[in-house]
Amino acid sequence: MPTLDHTIVHASDRFASAQFLADLLGAPDPVELGPFVAVRLDGAALDYAEHLVRGRDWVPTHYAIKVDEDEFDAVLSRIRARGLPYWADPRHTEPRAINHLEGGRGVYVHDPDGHNIEFLTRTYSDRFLTSI
Structure with a gap:
């Protein structure tokens, strides 16, 4: 693959x-x-x-990074220690919370350019890929 x-x-x-x-x-x-x-x-x-292309605008996007449970705890601790805003959802309607989708945990934070960085412990796409 x-x-x-x-x-x-x-x-x-x-x-x-x-x-x-x-x-x-x-x-x-x-x-x-x-x-x-x-x-x-x-x-x-x-x-x-x-x-890379001068004079051309780009749009902030989304990057999801899968981490294990211990790594998630460390990432969330660093986010909180820096006082960064974080959310449980991609639309940022649940501030200072994490999600528990697919039995795991997830959190969203913006990077300095507004990219939506997601840290998650369970892959959501497995459910969709197995149904194809």
Whole structure:
């Protein structure tokens, strides 16, 4: 089965945005790779880039990162220690709460550029993929 190797995340400051995510995850410092600053995840990377196409706007998007239960506790602790706003849902109607979808836990936080970063302990897509 194909696997995702990397994707590009647009940022106003590629170093700051990559470091923000690495810090929340307790991951190694991001690595500069040409025009990108990469945060390596298990099996894939998020390559932060500053506006590759000059004069073209981009829209903040959503990135979901699956973590285990201990990693979730650590991420949530770092979010709270920084006083960052967080939500249980992608529309941000449940502030300062987490969700328990699929029997796991999940939380949403904005990165410095407004990307909606989700940390979850259970994959939602498994239910949909097994029904295909």
